Amino acid sequence: MRRDQAGDERAPVRDDGRRGFLKCAAGLAGVAAAGLSREATAADRGRDSGRTLPDRVPFHGRHQAGIVTPQQLFAGFAGFDVLAENREGLEKLFRTLTHRSRVLAAGVKPRDEQVAAEEPTPDSLTITLGVGASLFDDRFGLSGHKPRHLKAMPAFPDDRLEPARCHGDLSLQICGQHPDAIVHVLRDVARETDGLLRPRWRSDAFLNPSRPSGSPRTFVGFKDGIVNPDTESTREMDRLLWVTPPCGEPDWALGGSYQVLRLIRFHVEKWDKVPVDRQEKIFGRHKASGAPLGGKQETDLPDYRRDPHGEIIPLDAHIRLANPRTAKTDDSRFLRRSYNYNNGFDTHGRMDLGLVFAGYQQDPERQFATVQQRLEHEPLAEFITPIGGGYFFVLPGVQDPDDWFGSQLLKKI
Template sequence: MSGYDRRSFLRGALAAGIAGATVGGMAGAASAAPQDTATPPAPPFHGRHQAGILETPRRRTIMSSFDVVADDKNGLVDLLHTLTDRARVLTAGGTPPQNGVTTPPSDSGILGPSVPSGGLMVTVGVGASLFDDRYGLASRKPSGLTAMPTFPNDDLDPAWCHGDLSLQLSADDDDILLHALRDIARHTRGGMQVRWRMNGFTNPPRPTGTQRNFLGFKDGISNPDVTNAAEMDRLVWASGKAPDPAWTAGGSYLVVRLIRMLVEFWDRVGLSEQEQMFGRSKDTGAPLDGMREQDAPKFHLDPEGRVIPLTSHIRVANPRTPQTDASRILRRGFNYDRGMDEVGNLDVGLIFTCYQQNIARQFEATQKRLIDEPLVDYISPFGGGYFFTLPGVQDSSRTYADFIQV
């Protein structure tokens, strides 16, 4: 049993179920589950970097934050061992062990008798609050990791902010994600509890190219090239050099922003005004001085902003100057739909995530340029947080706990 299975058993919590659900049983399953040929294979779990950062986003995601409730540092280490074990099992797939008819099943069964990996990617991060005085980890804290501040134009709800751990699950099917979340919650009971959770999805290209957000514009066109290793080392990956601790090499700083879109008001705005706010054509995604989505805007030929306004989103977020080149981020966006609010308005928006080497130099520099941009009248950031996405677990002898061991 994992450390948390043992602890929960001794406390008498869910004793029968946890007694039958061992990490080793599923990890040692003899047969692999058949794969859905329409689902792209996930990258290997082991590697220098975690999956879910450079890879093309899956169709579905769960972005969640957890509070660690382990009693002491040994309990935290147990938790991270268990979390690693479950991630290995779930991303590999297989046949769960049979516990017999008198004990709860070892698996929820929502994916059938043989669990497919479903292209699942698991991405784990740590928040600044994990390095408080509970577990003696102050010396291990990444230098740029802080609690996310409230920026002008934010309307942050504390219940939807921050957390000790971040967990992102990505796959093409909702049942794969819910199965993984239930499995992890079951095996880490007593070690961590959900602080907030948001389900998101990507849209198919309409008609081609980058997905659209719920304002109708293509979202995330101008990302750095993830196939360029030198560019990723410059903009995305932590180097492990001072002032960061050495263990951070291969990880990345993650910013999560939960952004509601006030679509009832947006839908009353004229097309020309919408395009002026973004600086792009709504139908093609091209900059207003271009023809195609991937055309680079020619700000230097339009210094007065007569074609692309000086206040437009693309011009303020990424001025494309030598001075701002180092502030570029790797952006990953997922739409969300939570139905209606208490007064009957649509509750839809964006799970904005981005990865970078340095939050202050990259995300915060960009966010400060965006203060009071015209779009702020139609969006309302209400949650999220800063996290450090751990480096990859490089082989079967290692776990997430290796990064925080003193």
């Protein structure tokens, strides 16, 4: 039976905020821990993600860290409902999240980790905060200040969204070089925001190293994130990623970015029965090298003009639909920063593996939704199912030690 609607945008009240938060934060110790620890050993031996990460990623700036930052090995994604009762409570929450993010990103260990650690371990930690459409209801007087394109993530035709894994007033993305760092941050946030937040959904994730080199691989065996906009180009970032004055967004939103999170489950038992040559045609790439079909290196560019009938790369191949490489479709590109997840086995004995898809862009309708429409009913859709996630707006960066998340938004009230 298909479930094509995401359900009500607000989560039902479960247990009290603190118990639910701590239960959510402790989840990594179960089914994911063993898989993450094995991946950590391999990944720590040789990172091949391109630019080298600093031990400490700067927290202050026009934009939040964790977007154009080179990917760390591990990540945690979570959606939350805000329990604050008024504008003052919301400001307290934002100030607290800012303070703790600033302290932790600077390398100061959370209270629960201080005694256990022999010495501080640099984690290249980034904590990225987004706001959902539901935050702009009538609770805090924000309804007239919502970003233009922010709404609850719709269910696309190939989705089977589960309401308990969708949406939220806030999104939190935590990235670092060790899996325990993610849990320590969540525990810290739970303590410091007691009574102000309730967890809605959570997914812990990690990068699979590509052996021997190149872009990381997903659990269907193909390399992921090979083609992205040039994050070193200010012009390209201002055209595709960051909210700028020509976008017509509220002034407080300048410097922010739209975040699309998608929890995508892979049907690996079914996928593993498909011959490799057929898998390659579904993706449009060679499985071993990551090169487009007919190419040799993953960095080779597909030349669709010389293959107008799809004799080399099928017309319905994933890479061809997602990025047709035409002048008309160039503005629909966006930055992908995705991670793998492993939740063990489900109640039917099937492996629960997949991707936490994270996309950043200037306009989710022009970019993500447009790409999604091109991918509708693609051959790959038979082997994957989006089950959760949400649309969020990543707040502009915290400019200096006196600034805080959402300061410009709440000053507009």
